[in-house]
Amino acid sequence: MADALTAAYALRLGDDALILSHRLSEWVGHGPELEEDIALANTSLDLLGQARLLLACAGEREGKGRDEDALAYGRDVLDFSNLLLVEQPNGDFAQTMVRQFLFDAYAVELWPRLSASRDEALAGVAGKAAKEAAYHVEQSAAWVVRMGDGTEESHARAQSGLNLLWPYAGEIFEADEVEAALAEKGIAVAPSALREHWQARVEPVLEEAGLAPPEGAGVRKGGRQGRHSEHLGHLLAEFQFMQRAYPGAEW
Amino acid sequence: MYTQGLNQAVEDSGPEDAELLARFQAKIDREEKIEPNDWMPEAYRQTLIRQISQHAHSEIVGMLPEGNWLTRAPSLRRKAILLAKVQDEGGHGLYLYAAAETLGISRAEMVDRLLEGRARYSSIFNYPTITWADIGAVGWLVDGAAIMNQIPLCRCSYGPYARAMIRICKEESFHQRQGYEAISRLAKGTAAQKRMAQDALDRWWWPSLMMFGPSDADSPHTGRSMRWKIKRFTNDELRQKFVDATVPQARLIGLEPPDPELRYDEESGHWHFGEIDWTEFNEVLAGNGPCNRERMAARRKAHADGAWVREAATAHARKKQSRMAMAAAAE
Numbered sequence: 001m002a003d004a005l006t007a008a009y010a011l012r013l014g015d016d017a018l019i020l021s022h023r024l025s026e027w028v029g030h031g032p033e034l035e036e037d038i039a040l041a042n043t044s045l046d047l048l049g050q051a052r053l054l055l056a057c058a059g060e061r062e063g064k065g066r067d068e069d070a071l072a073y074g075r076d077v078l079d080f081s082n083l084l085l086v087e088q089p090n091g092d093f094a095q096t097m098v099r100q101f102l103f104d105a106y107a108v109e110l111w112p113r114l115s116a117s118r119d120e121a122l123a124g125v126a127g128k129a130a131k132e133a134a135y136h137v138e139q140s141a142a143w144v145v146r147m148g149d150g151t152e153e154s155h156a157r158a159q160s161g162l163n164l165l166w167p168y169a170g171e172i173f174e175a176d177e178v179e180a181a182l183a184e185k186g187i188a189v190a191p192s193a194l195r196e197h198w199q200a201r202v203e204p205v206l207e208e209a210g211l212a213p214p215e216g217a218g219v220r221k222g223g224r225q226g227r228h229s230e231h232l233g234h235l236l237a238e239f240q241f242m243q244r245a246y247p248g249a250e251w
Numbered sequence: 252m253y254t255q256g257l258n259q260a261v262e263d264s265g266p267e268d269a270e271l272l273a274r275f276q277a278k279i280d281r282e283e284k285i286e287p288n289d290w291m292p293e294a295y296r297q298t299l300i301r302q303i304s305q306h307a308h309s310e311i312v313g314m315l316p317e318g319n320w321l322t323r324a325p326s327l328r329r330k331a332i333l334l335a336k337v338q339d340e341g342g343h344g345l346y347l348y349a350a351a352e353t354l355g356i357s358r359a360e361m362v363d364r365l366l367e368g369r370a371r372y373s374s375i376f377n378y379p380t381i382t383w384a385d386i387g388a389v390g391w392l393v394d395g396a397a398i399m400n401q402i403p404l405c406r407c408s409y410g411p412y413a414r415a416m417i418r419i420c421k422e423e424s425f426h427q428r429q430g431y432e433a434i435s436r437l438a439k440g441t442a443a444q445k446r447m448a449q450d451a452l453d454r455w456w457w458p459s460l461m462m463f464g465p466s467d468a469d470s471p472h473t474g475r476s477m478r479w480k481i482k483r484f485t486n487d488e489l490r491q492k493f494v495d496a497t498v499p500q501a502r503l504i505g506l507e508p509p510d511p512e513l514r515y516d517e518e519s520g521h522w523h524f525g526e527i528d529w530t531e532f533n534e535v536l537a538g539n540g541p542c543n544r545e546r547m548a549a550r551r552k553a554h555a556d557g558a559w560v561r562e563a564a565t566a567h568a569r570k571k572q573s574r575m576a577m578a579a580a581a582e
Contacts, residue, residue, distance in 0.1 A: 022322065025330075028337055029318035030549065032557025034311065034345055041338035045331060052327050069326050093560050149570060150563025157559070242325035242383060249441050251325040251383075251433075 006119060007061035008081070008178045009188050011071070012224060014054030015082035018072060019232070020103060021047035022239055023090055032093050039139060043100070046132040053125045060121075073243035077226065077233050084223040085168035087232045094157035095164065097143040102169045104137035105201040109194045118186040141205045148209025155210065162206075163214045170219030172198070267292055279480050284410035287353040295479055299409050300354050301370075302481065304361040307347035308372035310340045311365075312546050316380040317389060325383055332429055333386060339422045346419065350411040366551050374532070375462050377540030384437050384444075384451035390430015392452075392459040392497065398423050399493045400463070403483035431500060438504040445505075452501060453509045460524070461532045463490040494522045 024044035031037030055068040066074070085103060090096045111133050114126035147158040173195040175183075182188030206212065222228065242251070271290050278285065285291055317337050324330035348358045364370035375393050380386060401423060404416040437448035464486040467473060476482035484492075498515075501508055512525035534540065 025321045025334060028321055028334070029314040030553045030556075032553070032560035034341060034348075036557075036560075037314070038338055038341040038345065041334055041341065045334045045338065048327065048331050048334065052331070055327075072327055093557070146567040147560070147563050150566040151559065153559050154563030154566075238322050241323050246325070246441070246443060249325075249444055251329055251436060 003061045003063075005178055005182055006122070006187060007058045007063075009182050010054045010058035010061060010122065012081045012178070014051050014058055014071075015080050016086050016103075017047040017054060018051035019080070019082045019235065020086040020100075021045075021051055022235060023086065023088075023096075024100075026090055027096065036093075040096075043136055043139070046129075046136070050125060050129045050132070053128075057121045057125065069243070073240045077228050077236065079226060080228065080232060080236075081224050081226060082232075083168070083171050084220055084229055085165065085171065087223070087229060087235060088165060088168065089231055091161065091164070092157055093143075094147050094154065095161035097140050097147065098158060098161035099165050100136070101140035101144045101205065102165060102172075102202070104133060104140045105198050105205075106172045106194060107133040108137045109197040109201070110189055113189045113194075117188070122187065137201070141201075144205055144211070145209045148206070148211045158209065159211055162211050163217070166213045167217045167220045171221035171223060174219075174221055174224065176224065276478075279408045279478075282406075282480075284413060285408050286410045294475075295481075296354050298476065298479075298481060299412065300351055300356050303347055303351040303354070303412055304356070304364070305371050305373070307344045307351060307361065308365045308370055309376065310344035310347065312372040312376045312550060314340050314344075315546055315549055316376055316378070316542070317386060319380045320383060320386050323383070324386075329386075329433065332433075336390070336426050336429065339426070343419050343422070346415050350415045353411045362554070366547075366554055368538075368547070371536075372546075373462065374535045374540060375458055376546060377535050377543045378454070378458050379542050381454075382447045382451065384434060384447035385455070387430050387432075387434030387437060387448065388451035388455040390426050390428075391434050391500070392430075392455045393462070394423050394427040394430055395497060396459045396462045396493050398427055399489045399496075403489075406480070406483060408480035434506075435504045438506055448504075449506055452506050456508045456510070457527065457531070458535075460490055460494070460527055461535075463487070463493065465529070465532075466527075491521055494524050498522045 021044045024040050024047065027040045028037060028044070031040055051072075052068050055071045059066040059068065059071055083103075085099060088095075088099060090099075107129070111126045111130035115123050115130055117123040117126060144158060147154040149155070173191045175191045179188050179190055183190035183193075220229075272292060275285070275289075275291060275295075278289075285295075314337050317333060317340070321330065321333055321337065324333050348361060351361060352358060361370065365372065375396075380389065398420060401416055401420050405413055405420055407413045407416065434448050434451065437444040439445075440448075464470065467485045467487045470486055473482065473485055477485075498508060498513065508524075510525045512523065514523050515521075516523045535543070538544075
């Protein structure tokens with residue numbers, strides 16, 4: 001049965017995972033240490049796995065015959081609904097890890113709650129993702145602390161990553177009619193309900209790292225509605241190249 | 252993935268105790284493993300350090316040509332497979348560095364040798380991955396050639412290396428199958444896909460045959476490595492095995508290796524193949540392959556860009572330790 005709301009919700013979560021996975025995959029082979037290279041690939045792979053399940057679920061609920069690849073490779077910027085945070089460029093390792101931590105601290109609160117969703121498919125994905133997110137946040141929080149506390153240079157880099165990315169964190173907790181309607185039915189988790197839990201995770205880590213969120217930074221949003229930053233178009237140009245160059249071919 | 256260092260000489264460092272040497276050789280002859288704390292001739296140690304570290308470097312540098320397609324994989328399934336594969340290569344590198352460390356060298360020293368150009372990695376990774384079909388070809392041919400070399404290494408006389416190779420071979424065999432499956436899909440696909448697949452075979456065929464190293468006639472140190480059971484088959488034996496296995500695989504999917512002399516020899520039961528261009532082999536080895544400079548530049552850049560990260564981790568660990576010591580003292 002077509003269910004446009006659930007399809008839109010699954011697509012949002014799937015797009016977050018897909019785009020963040022892609023960003024992390026850009027690092028592979030170029031990490032600061034072999035162990036971190038492997039960890040970045042591993043996290044990227046976890047997120048890609050989540051994305052595939054969520055996009056497949058979105059395609060099914062949408063009922064237009066689009067599979068995971070049709071959704072991943074066949075849409076343009078306006079139809080992507082990921083958070084602006086996850087499409088921001090990697091920058092240096094500090095920027096990548098701050099971005100990851102801000103996202104992981106949300107994901108680790110989202111997935112366990114969503115695993116109680118009344119939608120069985122979403123609950124299933126969420127159960128798997130919850131375990132992965134727990135590892136991810138441990139890893140990214142540890143790096144935020146190491147870099148914030150480490151050397152003068154690493155501290156400056158981590159703080160500048162935080163200054164750059166903090167304005168994008170606010171979008172995580174914005175909800176529109178999609179989440180509101182589904183949360184009421186026990187299918188989705190209302191993002192606004194996660195804010196204080198996210199803060200309770202983020203604040204102690206930043207404190208231990210000696211980092212402070214920028215004052216008066218405002219909130220950058222629009223991703224959920226397809227109003228993206230300039231970066232997404234470039235990412236898609238690379239990501240979708242093969243499917244665009246060879247339409248209809250099977251791989 | 253693979254190391255090319257099987258034939259490089261390590262000079263004997265001088266006279267060693269004849270009795271120890273005899274006992275060492277007897278142990279090898281009984282097919283017993285040499286372990287890190289056992290006595291071993293210095294040349295055996297150095298040969299293994301060189302071979303295992305080259306193997307590890309090859310895994311790490313090998314992440315680059317494949318990583319080149321991570322952001323452009325043509326489907327989510329292919330992207331997931333490639334990510335998992337490249338992650339495996341990193342894991343193999345880690346595992347092999349650890350095996351080499353049991354011989355008394357640090358990973359940092361091995362990495363320095365690579366970055367300073369004093370250590371080699373497999374020359375195959377100095378070739379570019381130009382199209383998506385190259386990802387299939389690398390899995391099928393490069394990992395296929397690597398497996399031919401590596402399966403005998405599971406019985407290598409040095410325990411830590413042999414054990415590492417058992418796990419690595421399992422994963423490499425999966426890599427080879429996925430590579431063949433990927434290129435088969437192209438060979439059965441559209442005209443453009445088929446062209447891409449044949450082109451990849453054309454470019455990767457000869458370099459893959461070169462992966463087995465110089466021919467036996469030009470491989471003077473094979474004898475000692477075989478006596479020490481670091482090596483079990485000669486370069487030419489392994490190369491022939493690879494050709495025998497691979498030609499039928501290519502033809503099965505309608506692809507043709509770029510060798511006009513290729514023909515099946517009923518008498519010997521082997522595929523006869525043409526002469527390898529050893530000039531090309533030596534040129535790539537000497538640093539003049541298509542991507543030697545790019546690969547080393549990428550490794551050096553990652554290492555240099557990561558310096559502040561590694562320093563931060565060390566500084567944080569030190570601070571944490573001293574804070575804990577101060578807290579303990581205050582109690």
